[in-house]
Amino acid sequence: MPTRPGKRARVTTATSTAPPPSPAPPPDLAALAARHGLTVSGARPTLPAYLRRLWSRRDFITAFATAKLTAQYSQARLGQLWQLMTPLLNAAVYFLIFGVLLGTADHVPDFVPFLVTGVFIWTFTANSIMAGTRAISGNIGLVRALHFPRAALPVALALQQLQQLLFSLGALVVILVGFGQLPTASWLLAVPALLLQAVFNTGLSMAMARIAARTPDVSQLMPFLLRTWMYASGVMWSIDTVLGDRELPQPAALVLQYNPAVIYIDLVRFAFIDSFTADRLPPHVWAAALAWAVLCGAGGFLYFWKAEERYGRG
Amino acid sequence: MAENSTHPTHSTNPTAPVNPTHPTEEPTPTVVVDGVHITYKVNGARTGRGSATSALSRIVSRKAAPGVREVHAVKGVSFAAYRGEAIGLIGSNGSGKSTLLKAVAGLLPTARGKIYTRGQPSLLGVNAALMSDLTGERNVILGGLAMGMTRAQIRDRYDDIVDFSGINEKGDFISLPMRTYSSGMGARLRFSIAAAKSHDVLLIDEALSTGDARFRRRSRERIDELRREAGTVFLVSHSNSTITESCDRAIWLEAGRLRMDGPAKEVVAAYEEFTRAGGRAAR
Structure with a gap:
């Protein structure tokens, strides 16, 4: 039977200033741990266990997301009104440049609803990705002090963006009605489209969180990548109109058509805007939207989980 | 090192841990630390973030950042x-x-x-x-x-x-x-x-x-x-x-x-x- 170290003093290094050595030989510690069913500290849980733990932290995830959202504008005089003002001002800037100065409005029917929908839906994805890059690096103190499945952070930040989107949608409805788009049954199609987009965003957010946790420089690079992606996604113009009669090589056309940002933006435009008809959507658009959501959602989660034990260390 | 001598004063120490279990039973361990070494890397130990040119030449020459140093903080602790x-x-x-x-x-x-x-x-x-x-x-x-x-x-x-x-x-x-x-x-x-x-x-x-x-x-x-x-x-x-x-x-x-x-x-x-x-x- 191993001796209990707590009952006797044990000195393992002896120097001139050390007290007289009185060591007890360390018992077979690994066997002791095994006998009492102790587990190795800091090991990565299995995938089912990880999912269970993440689910049990759902209250923390929602509270963290809401707290971040409220803390965001708490120092501003207008306070939570900025939740509505920020997306509206964004849309106003794009309207000024693309609608008025560049004259895109002449080629796109219902340009203002088209533009505002595009900007809001794009912002949802772009902000989720940017939030993802800061999910670990921006909360490193939390990661180094408390135990919880780290995926809670990117998921909470993606949820915060979803809450932000709901505010934007409120503004969007006002604009749509103001420009003559009255609510119809097809508006309900926006719900599945946005849910799929939210899953897609969360997956990307988790993947970015892992990449940026290892290489913080990525967050400096992301704004440029995102801007390129935005201009390729027809947020403020119609890709069909810009391309005109030009024939693109088949792969390039496919990439443009099945770009996930284009798919989610156009699905929501299709839901909200009467003049945006089904023939402007690529074939199998719902299948593509679902495929992107499943691929990025599950892939991003798996990719994030694979490095679970390494976040915030070293 | 005299490994077998026991400390003479432990039995009379009034602050000796209170063992909730019966003394002849093996007490229940809660944490077992077995020969643990911990090292960690410190970024920017010498040069801070470094100048842009040195960072660039590092990327070009694919060398590790010079400021990264390894600290051996814990060396073989068991209890x-x-x-x-x-x-x-x-x-x-x-x-x-x-x-x-x-x-x-x-x-x-x-x-x-x-x-x-x-x-x-x-x-x-x-x-x-x-x-x-x-x-x-x-x-x-x-x-x-x-x-x-x-x-x-x-x-x-x-x-x-x-x-x-x-x-x-x-x-x-x-x-x-x-x-x-x-x-x-x-x-x-x-x-x-x-x-x-x-x-x-x-x-x-x-x-x-x-x-x-x-x-x-x-x-x-x-x-x-x-x-x-x-x-x-x-x-x-x-x-x-x-x-x-x-x-x-x-x-x-x-x-x-x-x-x-x-x-x-x-x-x-x-x-x-x-x-x-x-x-x-x-x-």
Whole structure:
């Protein structure tokens, strides 16, 4: 039977200033741990266990997301009104440049609803990705002090963006009605489209969180990548109109058509805007939207989980 | 080294750990640290972030950043902690105490050796989860959830947490944002939230030095309570009196090595003698 170290003093290094050595030989510690069913500290849980733990932290995830959202504008005089003002001002800037100065409005029917929908839906994805890059690096103190499945952070930040989107949608409805788009049954199609987009965003957010946790420089690079992606996604113009009669090589056309940002933006435009008809959507658009959501959602989660034990260390 | 001689004074030591189980039974270990080495990399140890040109030439030449240095913080430490023990970790600055504590909590990887634990050891502290722009009230809820409490548990404990912190003694401060608190008030609320949850294994890093004398006494009482609820408590402190008052066993680390492990009074006495003789400052 191993001796209990707590009952006797044990000195393992002896120097001139050390007290007289009185060591007890360390018992077979690994066997002791095994006998009492102790587990190795800091090991990565299995995938089912990880999912269970993440689910049990759902209250923390929602509270963290809401707290971040409220803390965001708490120092501003207008306070939570900025939740509505920020997306509206964004849309106003794009309207000024693309609608008025560049004259895109002449080629796109219902340009203002088209533009505002595009900007809001794009912002949802772009902000989720940017939030993802800061999910670990921006909360490193939390990661180094408390135990919880780290995926809670990117998921909470993606949820915060979803809450932000709901505010934007409120503004969007006002604009749509103001420009003559009255609510119809097809508006309900926006719900599945946005849910799929939210899953897609969360997956990307988790993947970015892992990449940026290892290489913080990525967050400096992301704004440029995102801007390129935005201009390729027809947020403020119609890709069909810009391309005109030009024939693109088949792969390039496919990439443009099945770009996930284009798919989610156009699905929501299709839901909200009467003049945006089904023939402007690529074939199998719902299948593509679902495929992107499943691929990025599950892939991003798996990719994030694979490095679970390494976040915030070293 | 005389490996078989036993310490002559341990049986008469009044602070010897209270063993809840029968003395002839094997006590239940809660934390087993088996030959653990911990190293970590420090970025920018020499050059900071470096100039743009040096960073660029590094990327071009594919060399590792020159500022990255490896620190061998803990070098082969072994011990077992048992249920019902309160263990103080002592040693001079940079001896690896806090690093070892983080590794026991599973927040730092071990380079060699293994740490086995019963349940999930937790560091006492929720500072990182709190947001200064939110009210104290919402921070109590957020902090509790971050520590893994359920909403129902937080509701049950809410009044205790607020009363314990004494935040509302001078007016309704709990409904104000935390950034409006004085540093003492903030520290008290943070400790109160952190101490609201009982843990199997509780790790405390210098948490007893916050607040005024009255709050310090209350927090020491709360630590004793947590200790009774918890299996095991680890306490890192530079205050030798705190260690002898709160702990029955002490582990002395010096330069990453375990130097002595035994009844708190003996180890602290030896440590004090060492700091006097060696002239190294202990705070």
